[in-house]
Amino acid sequence: MVLLLDSLDATFHTLPDLQVALRQQEVPVFGLLPLMPLPDEIDDLPLVTDADSLYIEPYERFRGNLKRATGTKSLRVVLLTSTMNGEGKTISAYNLAIASAKAGKRTLLIEADLRSPSQAHTLKVTPDPAGAIEPLRYYGHLSDCIRLVPEIENLYILPSPGVQRQAAAILESTEMRHLLEDARGRFDLVILDTPALNRYNDALLLEPHTDGLVLVTRPGYTEEGLLNEAVEQFMESEDIQFLGAVINGADIPLQSYDLDEDSQFIVEDLDNRPDLEKISMS
Secondary structure, eight states: OHHHHHHHOOBOOSHHHHHHHHHHTTOOEEEEEEOOOOOSSTTSOOOOOOTTOTTHHHHHHHHHHHHHHTTTSOOOEEEEEESSTTSOHHHHHHHHHHHHHHTTOOEEEEEOOTTSOOOGGGGTOOOOTHHHHOHHHHTTOHHHHOEEOTTSTTEEEEOOOOOOTTHHHHHTSHHHHHHHHHHHHHOSEEEEEOOOTTTOOHHHHHGGGSSOEEEEEOTTTOBHHHHHHHHHHHHHOSSOOEEEEEEEEEOSOOEEEEEOTTSOEEEEEOOOOOOOOOOOOO
C-alpha cells in the first residue's frame, strides 16, 4: 500500500527533481528563491523590506536574470502565476516588486487576484473600501487606485478591491485594459499577481496585455501533471508569451545565483542560512 500511494504521488518532492523536470521541458529558470522566516503577524507575508537582508539578493538576481533573458525587448509588464495554491506566487510577486523598487526602478505591484483578499496591509497600505462596491469605477483611473508604499521608495501598489464574484468580467473589461496601458507608460516595471491556473484562467485573460508570464514553482508543492499541462499549453500557444519559471521555497543555504548560457544557475555561497520554518502561501 505504501508503494502504491508513493507511485500515485506526482509531487516534485526535491529541488533537483523539479530542476530536472524544467530542464527537460526546456523551460528557462530565472532563479531559486529561498525559504523565508515566518513574519510576526500570521496574516502578513514574509517580505524582504530590509535593504541589508541577504534574502533580497535572490530576488534581485531574479529581476536581473529576467531582464537579461528578454534581451533587447523592453520588459515593462510581467505576470506571475502558479499551477496551484501554495507555490508562492504572491510572495514572489511582492518581493520581486520590492527588489525592483530598491534598485531605483519606479515599480507598480498590481494585486490581480480578485479571488482572494488583499495583502496590501503587509506593506502598510489600506485598500479603498469603495473599490469592493464598484470595481469597474475603481479601475477607471490609475491615479485614483494606486497607493504609494510607505518606507519603500519607488514602490506603488494597486490593491485588490477584495473578492469579486465577477472577477473574470472585471479582468476582461475595457477599464482594466486601459489601466494596464496607462501603467506601462508610467512605470519602469509593472508586476501582476494572479490566481493559480488549476482553479481559474484569470492569468490567461490578462497575459495578452503583458510582456510575458513567469510560472512560480515550489518543491513539495508543484505537481508533475499540472506542471506538464501548463508548460505544454504555454509552449504550443502562439498567443501566450511564456518567459520561464522561478523556483520558490528552495530549502538550501542562502545563496547568490547567476544565469548561464543554458538558463541554469551558477551557485556561489554567500552565507549559511539557519533552519527556518517552512511557510505556505499562495
